[in-house]
Each structure stands twice: as structure tokens, then as C-alpha cells.
Amino acid sequence: MFAYKLLVDERGKRYLLKKNVEKFGTDLGVVDMKDAEEGKVLESHKGHKFYLVEPTMFDILKRMKRTVTTLLPKDIGFIIARAGIREGEVVVEAGTGSGALTMYLSNAVGKTGKVITYDIRPEFAKVARKNLLRVGAIRKGQGIIGLDEEFDDEDEIEIEDGLFNVIQKIGDVREKIDEKDVDVIVLDLPDPWNVVENAKKALNKKRGRIVTYLPYIEQVKKTVDKLKEEGFWDIHTYEIIEREIEISDKGVRPSTRMIGHTGYITIARVPPEEI
Numbered sequence: 400m401f402a403y404k405l406l407v408d409e410r411g412k413r414y415l416l417k418k419n420v421e422k423f424g425t426d427l428g429v430v431d432m433k434d435a436e437e438g439k440v441l442e443s444h445k446g447h448k449f450y451l452v453e454p455t456m457f458d459i460l461k462r463m464k465r466t467v468t469t470l471l472p473k474d475i476g477f478i479i480a481r482a483g484i485r486e487g488e489v490v491v492e493a494g495t496g497s498g499a500l501t502m503y504l505s506n507a508v509g510k511t512g513k514v515i516t517y518d519i520r521p522e523f524a525k526v527a528r529k530n531l532l533r534v535g536a537i538r539k540g541q542g543i544i545g546l547d548e549e550f551d552d553e554d555e556i557e558i559e560d561g562l563f564n565v566i567q568k569i570g571d572v573r574e575k576i577d578e579k580d581v582d583v584i585v586l587d588l589p590d591p592w593n594v595v596e597n598a599k600k601a602l603n604k605k606r607g608r609i610v611t612y613l614p615y616i617e618q619v620k621k622t623v624d625k626l627k628e629e630g631f632w633d634i635h636t637y638e639i640i641e642r643e644i645e646i647s648d649k650g651v652r653p654s655t656r657m658i659g660h661t662g663y664i665t666i667a668r669v670p671p672e673e674i
């Protein structure tokens with residue numbers, strides 16, 4: 400499924416390991432995982448118990464290599480649900496960043512869909528490439544369009560049941576979006592108002608939606624003004640706040656810390672064609 404396995408110690412400490420790691424040492428001892436299957440309890444040489452299980456996408460997201468701030472699950476989940484991104488759809492995303500949102504978009508559109516993800520920075524795209532490779536969103540050896548570089552990925556694990564539905568591109572979406580008939584365009588970049596005209600041309604007129612994610616409200620206002628100017632409709636902006644609930648024998652209450660502001664999410668529909 401993924402190129403990782405998850406080892407969890409008695410204290411709940413998690414270790415995300417490459418699938419081919421056979422021995423792993425912690426302060427609770429060395430765990431021998433040779434021939435061990437996921438879904439089993441293992442014991443270290445010091446007698447401490449460890450769970451060996453498959454990681455979820457969330458486990459990977461928390462520990463993956465980052466070049467930029469990535470979207471958090473609270474925002475990713477909302478974007479996918481509120482924009483109604485589903486199996487078989489074609490999604491254009493910019494920028495790729497570390498590829499966190501890309502991984503979940505890949506999951507949402509499934510084997511019959513496609514995610515084309517643009518970034519202007521090749522060095523970011525290359526880090527994202529590794530993250531995407533390890534969750535089976537791209538194939539070993541797959542290139543990045545617009546980047547004259549080959550990748551052999553010899554030491555990477557082969558994921559046979561990957562979705563392999565992501566295409567990476569180097570490009571500035573303010574200049575052009577190559578794709579036509581796109582179902583959804585998701586923009587996590589600082590000036591989406593400069594992309595609205597290209598997005599309008601690229602989106603499918605029957606069902607095209609645009610999503611922007613922005614940290615400052617001034618950016619949101621500028622984006623919404625531009626969307627209105629271009630005839631986009633059904634425009635809504637949201638902020639998602641996450642608060643964990645702590646459950647103990649003493650009582651149940653919200654955690655004192657919470658994830659407050661990260662970014663504002665704006666979703667709109669492209670105008671249909673005039674007859």
C-alpha cells in the first residue's frame with residue numbers, strides 16, 4: 400500500500416519506517432522485524448512490546464519531509480468534502496509544495512481520476528516527488544514535466560497497488576494552465592487572483608469548481624473580487640478550527656491548545672458558457 404510500516408512502542412511513540420527495515424533500535428530495545436508481518440505485536444530484546452501495523456496517510460503526513468508549510472487534515476478534508484471532489488475527476492493543483500494536499504487529492508480521485516500538480520520551484524517539486532512516490536501516487540522513475548532530469552529511484556520500494564494518478568509539472572499557473580475540461584482547480588499559492596482568468600479557461604463549464612487557500616483575509620477579498628469580476632458564482636469562504644477533546648478519568652474537556660487559524664478556504668463555481 401505505502402512504502403512504510405509503522406512501529407508503535409508501549410508509550411504510544413510512533414516510528415515510521417521504510418518497509419524494508421529489518422531491525423530497529425530504541426531506548427526500549429532492538430526490535431527484530433525480519434519476516435514479521437504487520438498486524439502483530441512484537442517484543443524487543445529488552446522485553447518491551449511494540450505494535451507493527453500499516454501506517455495511515457495521516458501517519459505519513461505527520462512525518463514526511465517538508466519544504467514549505469503543508470495543509471493540515473482539517474483543511475484538506477474540508478476542501479475535498481465541500482468541493483465534492485470525487486472518484487474519476489481531473490484536478491489541477493498549484494503549488495505542489497511538499498505534496499501533502501496532492502496525496503489526499505490522489506486518493507479522492509482514485510484510479511480513474513487524475514491530479515496534475517504544478518510548482519514553479521523545481522527543488523520543492525523534487526522533494527514532493529519522493530513523498531508522492533512513497534504513497535504510490537507516482538511510479539518509480541516517473542519524471543517531472545518541464546524538468547530535464549531523470550530519476551532511477553533504485554533504492555525506493557516498489558508499490559504494486561499504488562494509484563499512480565499524479566502528474567507533476569514545473570510551471571507558473573499565472574502564465575498558463577495546459578489542461579482543458581478540468582473538474583476542480585485547487586490553488587495554495589499567495590496570489591490566486593492572478594490565476595483566475597486561466598482557471599476560467601481550463602475549467603469544465605458544467606461542473607468546474609475553484610478552491611483557494613489563503614492565510615490573510617486581504618488576500619481573500621482580492622481573490623473574491625476577481626472571481627466575481629470573472630463571473631464565478633456560488634462563492635463561499637470558510638475557516639476551519641480544530642479542537643481535540645481530552646477524555647480522562649478526571650473528566651472530559653477540550654484540550655487547552657487547539658489548531659486555530661491556518662488559512663481561509665474559498666470555493667466557487669465557474670460561470671457556464673453564454674449562448
Ligand SMILES: C[S@@+](CC[C@H](N)C(=O)[O-])C[C@H]1O[C@@H](n2cnc3c(N)ncnc32)[C@H](O)[C@@H]1O
Pocket residue numbers: 467468469470493494495496497498499500501517518519520523570571572573587588589
Ligand atoms: C504553501 S506551498 C503549497 C503547500 C501544499 N499545498 C502542501 O500541502 O504541501 C505553495 C507552493 O506554491 C508554489 N507556487 C507559488 N506560486 C506559484 C505559481 N504561480 N505557480 C505554481 N506554483 C506556485 C510555491 O513554490 C510553493 O511550493
